[in-house]
Amino acid sequence: MHAQAAPLTLPSLREACSQCNLRELCLPMGLSPAELDQLDQLVHVRRRVLRGQHLYRCGDAFESIYAIKTGFFKTDVLLEDGREQVTGFQMAGEILGLDGISTEKHTCNAIALEDSEVCVIPFAELEDYSREIGALQHHFHKVMSREIVRDHGVMMLLGIMRAEERLAAFLLNLSQRFLARGYSPTEFNLRMTRNEIGSYLGLKLETVSRAFSRFQDEGLIKVHQKHIQILDVDGLKKLLSDRRT
Amino acid sequence: MHAQAAPLTLPSLREACSQCNLRELCLPMGLSPAELDQLDQLVHVRRRVLRGQHLYRCGDAFESIYAIKTGFFKTDVLLEDGREQVTGFQMAGEILGLDGISTEKHTCNAIALEDSEVCVIPFAELEDYSREIGALQHHFHKVMSREIVRDHGVMMLLGIMRAEERLAAFLLNLSQRFLARGYSPTEFNLRMTRNEIGSYLGLKLETVSRAFSRFQDEGLIKVHQKHIQILDVDGLKKLLSDRRT
DNA sequence: CAGGAGCTTTGATCTGCGTCAACGTGAACT
DNA sequence: AGTTCACGTTGACGCAGATCAAAGCTCCTG
Numbered sequence A, B: 001m002h003a004q005a006a007p008l009t010l011p012s013l014r015e016a017c018s019q020c021n022l023r024e025l026c027l028p029m030g031l032s033p034a035e036l037d038q039l040d041q042l043v044h045v046r047r048r049v050l051r052g053q054h055l056y057r058c059g060d061a062f063e064s065i066y067a068i069k070t071g072f073f074k075t076d077v078l079l080e081d082g083r084e085q086v087t088g089f090q091m092a093g094e095i096l097g098l099d100g101i102s103t104e105k106h107t108c109n110a111i112a113l114e115d116s117e118v119c120v121i122p123f124a125e126l127e128d129y130s131r132e133i134g135a136l137q138h139h140f141h142k143v144m145s146r147e148i149v150r151d152h153g154v155m156m157l158l159g160i161m162r163a164e165e166r167l168a169a170f171l172l173n174l175s176q177r178f179l180a181r182g183y184s185p186t187e188f189n190l191r192m193t194r195n196e197i198g199s200y201l202g203l204k205l206e207t208v209s210r211a212f213s214r215f216q217d218e219g220l221i222k223v224h225q226k227h228i229q230i231l232d233v234d235g236l237k238k239l240l241s242d243r244r245t
Numbered sequence C: 001c002a003g004g005a006g007c008t009t010t011g012a013t014c015t016g017c018g019t020c021a022a023c024g025t026g027a028a029c030t
Numbered sequence D: 001a002g003t004t005c006a007c008g009t010t011g012a013c014g015c016a017g018a019t020c021a022a023a024g025c026t027c028c029t030g
Helices: A033-042 A123-132 A134-160 A163-180 A194-201 A205-217 A233-241 B033-042 B123-132 B134-160 B163-180 B194-201 B205-217 B233-241
Strands: A045-049 A054-056 A064-070 A072-078 A084-091 A109-112 A116-122 A187-189 A221-224 A227-230 B045-049 B054-056 B064-078 B084-091 B109-122 B187-189 B221-224 B227-230
Touching: A033 A123, A033 A134, A045 A054, A064 A123, A072 A194, A072 B134, A084 A134, A084 A194, A084 B134, A116 A123, A123 A134, A123 B123, A123 B134, A134 A163, A134 A194, A134 B064, A134 B084, A134 B123, A134 B134, A134 B194, A163 A187, A163 A194, A163 A205, A163 A227, A163 A233, A194 A205, A194 B134, A205 A221, B033 B123, B033 B134, B045 B054, B045 B064, B064 B123, B064 B194, B084 B134, B084 B194, B109 B123, B123 B134, B134 B163, B134 B194, B163 B187, B163 B194, B163 B205, B163 B227, B163 B233, B194 B205, B205 B221
Parallel strands: none
Antiparallel strands: A045 A116, A054 A109, A064 A116, A072 A084, A072 A109, A187 A227, A221 A227, B045 B109, B054 B109, B064 B084, B064 B109, B187 B227, B221 B227
């Protein structure tokens, strides 16, 4: 079927949830120290996924969800004719695989955009722990709900925004997520190609490229290939609210 | 704030989950009779929502999710400038309000498209019962996951399909859902306007209207105002696969 | 049953983004 | 240092769907 990195059993608990610096962004958010110790039992396998490799594919049996420890992913759905809809970009602390719960098969592909490492969370066990730890149960529900809200945001992008609004919203969203992870919100490297951005935003790569150039001409950002510097956050935000009728 | 129908305490258990004819579509799906009896304790308020009224609004505090007992809803997000993105249409047996879990505020509006009745499911209590009834917990997770998968489908509609493909997909989706509820999959009344369909599909109402007319000219459907008759299901399906490059 | 409001249909025209094409750029090889 | 290849930029042109406009249909209300 498909090449899959060998699962990696944890040699120690040094990197267990309780010690992980992502714990306040990730699934263990808001758990007490005692509860956190319980959670350390849950995550006992980690998996390395090299750039370009699939973490899972559409149609794969669903058994686990994944928390990104390091790296960057995209999820996409492919049509028979080869067209691709990128449904999201995920970074450290975010959860992958929630789509598989409903049918017990994954319904999209998850592909690493850089060398990455994920914590494998066996779903049946997560449900067991959730029944014991109310805070975990509740937080997991929040994670799923957040994904639904995020999807609604993407629908708005795709349904009612024009090209430049979409790209501005995209940049601002990345910016915030980098900030939340302690990185610069104004200067970062894109991990995805123009084509992937376009596929996410419902645009062609040429349109994405032109919009980047336009933003640069207007002094909103500085772009050099994948390197982005945001010079005028408010200017970008204004693009979102200043919508022509 | 906003007008709200008075909650309706159940006078009897005649319409409790265990007796409800939607139980195999709705939250109680797959529960044992004993578990079903437990669930009857959970749903003790029902609410009537007249056509055009809001079940909840964006910004309202989140306390409950809702199972549609009868009727038809839309959910939407409004932009300051008045533009609307319809994020979904919901019918009997489907669950509303999952978006509110993440922030404890609703992030969209839910509006009845016909006089409707919903079962109010206090969310904190649902979580309590979920911790006791594994099958309920698991099914609730499936419901949330299904919503995520559905959203991905909408992204594909909006991101990569052309106008007629979107409308065909929309009609086929409605058709299946009516079938699952024991109604004719080939003849039904739309509860939403052309404008609402357009807003859902990322199209203008004129484009929706034209696409309906074209489908009719091609003998795929018969349309008269809100009444739809599907004459050639396979023809509609073919529209989805026969995508031009 | 007249008048009007809301929705739908249809035609004419416009435009934002897609498409096609050519060229530029940088990183990873030899 | 030169070659290659994937990715990005830019320009010219075309088209799907938006916009503008007008008229028709249905169902309400007085």
